[in-house]
Amino acid sequence: MHISRRNLLRSLGTGAVVGAATSTLRGWPIAPATEEALWRNSVPMSRLPDGATAADPILLYRNENPYGPSEKVLGVLRESAAIGNRYPRTEYETLTDKLAALHKVKREQIVLGCGSGEILCMAAAAFLGSGKKLVQAAPTFPALGKLAQGAGSEIADVPLNKRYEHDLSVMLDRARTSAGLVYIVNPNNPTGTITPRKEIEAFLTKLPANVIVLIDEAYHHFASPSASYESFVDRPIGDPRVIVSRTFSKIYGLAGMRIGYAVATPEIAKRLAAGFPSWSVSVVSARAASAALDDVDYVRLGIKRNADDRQEFMNQVNARMLRAIDSQTNFVMVNPMRPPDEVIEHLKKNDILIGPKYPALDKYIRVSLGTPSEMLAFWRAWDLMPTTGKMAM
Ligand SMILES: Cc1ncc(COP(=O)(O)O)c(C=O)c1O
Known part of the structure; x- marks a missing residue:
């Protein structure tokens, strides 16, 4: 009907x-x-x-x-449109410094992207390709898998466990040979489920030293406070292999503005950004994102x-x-x-x-x-x- x-x-x-x-x-x-x-x-x-x-x-x-x-961000969006004729001047620095202060890291540890989707592109370009495997959950957000496929990587799709968490013991097995990147989406899309922090920590201690781990926290803000969930940027683990990606598309309501970021060590941040233009985020998006961070x-x-x-x-x-x-x-x-x-x-x-x-x-x-x-x-x-x-x- x-x-x-x-x-x-x-x-x-x-x-x-x-x-x-x-x-x-x-x-x-x-x-x-x-x-x-x-x-x-x-x-x-x-x-x-x-x-x-x-x-x-x-x-x-x-x-x-x-x-x-928010109304405040809408105001900034309207005002910023008027300087759409100008290339970015101080907008990236302002936003990067705000993010660095928020996450208590150095500004060299922040990488901006056109949405966190672009961070996934950067991770694929830096850590995947022929002979380098992507290990990810099934089902999970599919974009990185598609990028890996395009880059000629082998993909290890590991079914979620009965509780719809990443099955980290199987993912570990799959990562032991030729893995370039492990992708953990937490909370996961499409299941909306959490993989307990303790298990991710234990997984990291056993993972081969040369494997990079991208923890995608696109839905971080929506997770209810619980003992099993804690962000890896809010409480860093001090593991140089861990990259965390975040987005302005969800809680901040800026999906159409295409802005996201990664937090990583300065070395990994440099590798992520290599080969990508450093001017791709628009002035309007950068200003809106800064205003969104202020509107707690x-x-x-x-x-x-x-x-x-x-x-x-x-x-x-x-x-x-x-x-x-x-x-x-x-x-x-x-x-x-x-x-x-x-x-x-x-x-x-x-x-x-x-x-x-x-x-x-x-x-x-x-x-x-x-x-x-x-x-x-x-x-x-x-x-x-x-x-x-x-x-x-
Ligand atoms: C888990 C996850 N990561 C990344 C993205 C990409 O988001 P964006 O490029 O808008 O930041 C999405 C989009 O829905 C997502 O679900």
């Missing part, structure tokens, strides 16, 4: 929430609301890109921050908001007796108890895009958390799914 987003939003305004679930969605007025108000709650009108309308799809597919950057209240708000949105999502999952992998990120892997392709297609017909299917977890779908009104529309569309295809999985 298909209903247009316009009709979907209109029907939501009547107060009907979901069929099976009776829980109210956090922060969402179930009382009558106009379509415009619903849409405004989803994306402020003032922030709609040129030409975007309520007919555009709801994007729950790339783990973006649905709330966007917005980071706090983002962490709280995501935790609430995630809890509400799990409430809705439980109300429908679905299964989901416990997430420490801004997305959740759900077993829809029916063929994932059907679910992806049904939601797409209802103008809702969710993540792709992951072959290593082919009974699951990945849903990025949207705003409360977007999630209300998501569950409303979910409940329109025909029951015929339903099966125990």
Whole structure:
């Protein structure tokens, strides 16, 4: 069954929430609301890109921050556009110094990139290639694997363990011969799970001395405080082989600005940056990132908001007796108890895009958390799914 987003939003305004679930969605007025108000709650009108309308799809597919950057950062973005005719002057130094101060490292230990995706490109160029293996989890964020393939590396895909953690004992075995790079995504994408810090520490003590380890902390801010998770930049381990990558795309809401960074030893940082232009980050992105680092209240708000949105999502999952992998990120892997392709297609017909299917977890779908009104529309569309295809999985 298909209903247009316009009709979907209109029907939501009547107060009907979901069929099976009776829980109210956090922060969402179930009382009558106009379509415009619903849409405004989803994306402020003032922030709609040129030409975007309520007919555009709801994007729950790339783990973006649905709330966007803070008002302060938006102000800086607007102001910075006016100097778009100038090459960067002091912006890189300012941002690098801020990051160095934040992480209590020297400025030579910071490498800026056009998104942390560019840091992955740098790592592939520096440490992979023919005769050098990439060891990574399956499933994990696929970009580095694709880069490794392009560079002619062998790839060792090691299935996650039963708890959806990186299986470090198997990864260690695979890294003992000809490995150039080990990739640990923590929390992991697409599972949203944590690999315990203690196990990573133990893994590092046994790893051959010449193997570099890239710990991707793109989703760091969303991990709930726990004994098993601690960032390797917030509490460094003093191991010169460890590179940590971070991004401004998630908690800071700057995915479209394409800015991220790595923290490494000065020697490794130099090797990462070698062969890459040192002027590729835009003035606007660098200024926005600096402002985002200063706006610590917005980071706090983002962490709280995501935790609430995630809890509400799990409430809705439980109300429908679905299964989901416990997430420490801004997305959740759900077993829809029916063929994932059907679910992806049904939601797409209802103008809702969710993540792709992951072959290593082919009974699951990945849903990025949207705003409360977007999630209300998501569950409303979910409940329109025909029951015929339903099966125990
Ligand atoms: C684990 C992980 N690393 C890196 C990236 C790339 O992010 P960006 O290039 O926007 O910093 C993503 C994007 O979703 C990701 O999930």
